[in-house]
Amino acid sequence: xxxxxxxxxxxxxxxxxxxxxxxxxxxxxxxxxxxxxxxxxxxxxxxxxxxxxxxxxxxxxxxxxxxxxxxxxxxxxxxxxxxxxxxxxxxxxxxxxxxxxxxxxxxxxxxxxxxxxxxxxxxxxxxxxxxxxxxxxxxxxxxxxxxxxxxxxxxxxxxxxxxxxxxxxxxxxxxxxxxxxxxxxxxxxxxxxxxxxxxxxxxxxxxxxxxxxxxxxxxxxxxxxxxxxxxxxxxxxxxxxxxxxxxxxxxxxxxxxxxxxxxxxxxxxxxxxxxxxxxxxxxxxxxxxxxxxxxxxxxxxxxxxxxxxxxxxxxxxxxxxxxxxxxxxxxxxxxxxxxxxxxxxxxxxxxxxxxxxxxxxxxx
Ligand code: AMP
Numbered sequence: 001x002x003x004x005x006x007x008x009x010x011x012x013x014x015x016x017x018x019x020x021x022x023x024x025x026x027x028x029x030x031x032x033x034x035x036x037x038x039x040x041x042x043x044x045x046x047x048x049x050x051x052x053x054x055x056x057x058x059x060x061x062x063x064x065x066x067x068x069x070x071x072x073x074x075x076x077x078x079x080x081x082x083x084x085x086x087x088x089x090x091x092x093x094x095x096x097x098x099x100x101x102x103x104x105x106x107x108x109x110x111x112x113x114x115x116x117x118x119x120x121x122x123x124x125x126x127x128x129x130x131x132x133x134x135x136x137x138x139x140x141x142x143x144x145x146x147x148x149x150x151x152x153x154x155x156x157x158x159x160x161x162x163x164x165x166x167x168x169x170x171x172x173x174x175x176x177x178x179x180x181x182x183x184x185x186x187x188x189x190x191x192x193x194x195x196x197x198x199x200x201x202x203x204x205x206x207x208x209x210x211x212x213x214x215x216x217x218x219x220x221x222x223x224x225x226x227x228x229x230x231x232x233x234x235x236x237x238x239x240x241x242x243x244x245x246x247x248x249x250x251x252x253x254x255x256x257x258x259x260x261x262x263x264x265x266x267x268x269x270x271x272x273x274x275x276x277x278x279x280x281x282x283x284x285x286x287x288x289x290x291x292x293x294x295x296x297x298x299x300x301x302x303x304x305x306x307x308x309x310x311x312x313x314x315x316x317x318x319x320x321x322x323x324x325x326x327x328x329x330x331x332x333x334x335x336x337x338x339x340x341x342x343x344x345x346x347x348x349x350x351x352x353x354x355x356x357x358x359x360x361x362x363x364x
Contacts, residue, residue: 002027003281004061004083006048006075008035010324010333011067011261014269016040018277022285027060029053036324037067048075058082063284065239069095069259070142086238086284091259094235098140098171101256108230110254113246114174121162127172128158134175137161139168149207151175176253178246182215184224185265187240187279187289188232195279195289196225197272200264202244206364208331211355212264213299214271223252231257240265240280263302263333270320270340271298296340297347301354303335305363312357313337316350330363 001024005012008030016026016037026041033045042060046053049072057064063084066076069092076089094104102112116127118137128135133155139148148168152161181204185197199218203211215221228243242262245252265276274282274290282289306328313321320338328334337354341347 004057004064006071007067008037010036012037014277087259091235095259105254110227113176118170131174137172176246180247183244183264184228185242186228187283195292197292216294239283267298267300270338296342298340299351300338301358305330306361308357
């Protein structure tokens with residue numbers, strides 16, 4: 001069985017690594033010559049809209065999936081005419097456009113921040129008559145890791161904020177005064193069977209995810225499951241999905257969802273009976289989904305732009321290093337580490353040590 005992946009970065013790499021024990025082969029379309037997953041499967045080297053390569057991918061792959069949500073919807077639709085594509089292109093279409101996404105969530109009675117569509121300074125000024133400061137202006141498309149967004153603290157920053165968007169179709173959102181950011185990762189099979197992971201509690205800096213911790217038995221688990229299952233069913237979704245939420249006094253407010261495996265679920269490789277990557281493959285292959293039960297305490301720390309010597313990580317008990325085989329570059333996620341521990345105190349001590357290591361080498 002051959003799985004096609006659009007995108008050859010670290011997520012594709014970890015999908016492929018999870019697929020080998022299941023006897024799967026991979027074919028990966030990526031424009032870069034040295035993306036992290038290259039070498040783990042046949043590489044189709046070219047642009048995502050190259051018709052010849054897409055035809056070859058459709059012919060060779062039994063099922064196509066993707067590792068990033070900015071795959072052009074037309075590309076996914078073309079592939080879906082010739083082979084099986086999971087998650088289906090409709091999930092991409094919603095997730096790629098923040099305005100569409102927020103509207104979709106609200107239709108499902110999943111709360112979001114107050115928001116408005118913005119295409120001009122006048123629209124921004126009018127919208128801010130009804131939204132409290134501070135607010136965040138975000139481009140509707142192609143934003144990730146806090147890129148394409150600007151915080152607006154007061155009325156006199158409106159013109160500057162709009163100018164910085166360079167006329168991109170945008171949305172403005174009220175700032176959510178959250179206590180913590182969490183995400184829930186779930187997998188759904190074509191039959192509608194769903195498994196949920198324990199929620200992740202996430203720490204971002206400069207819009208980039210730094211730390212994700214598995215929180216077993218959290219009070220908001222069932223609320224998060226309720227919201228994500230609404231989304232999965234409405235999209236008739238197949239594969240792994242991640243829904244990012246803000247926790248405000250125990251009430252969850254959705255920020256966005258990713259129709260793919262997610263950085264906040266990397267702890268599941270060691271911290272769960274079945275990783276998110278394996279469950280994504282099981283879901284798209286319509287195989288029984290694996291148990292998502294946590295193995296003790298686990299958490300993940302990202303390394304951004306820089307890396308400590310591997311020895312400093314590998315000589316720490318119950319810590320696992322995942323290098324992405326990428327060139328070190330400012331702002332780029334180049335590796336992550338996971339700590340998986342049975343003992344609570346040791347878990348927190350080790351996590352702190354890893355966070356300090358990541359800070360020392362940070363180049364974000
Ligand atoms: P996003 O690109 O939408 O995932 O935003 C990146 C990060 O910015 C989030 O993880 C939050 O830390 C922060 N953020 C985004 N939108 C809001 C909001 N409406 N209120 C508060 N913080 C936000």
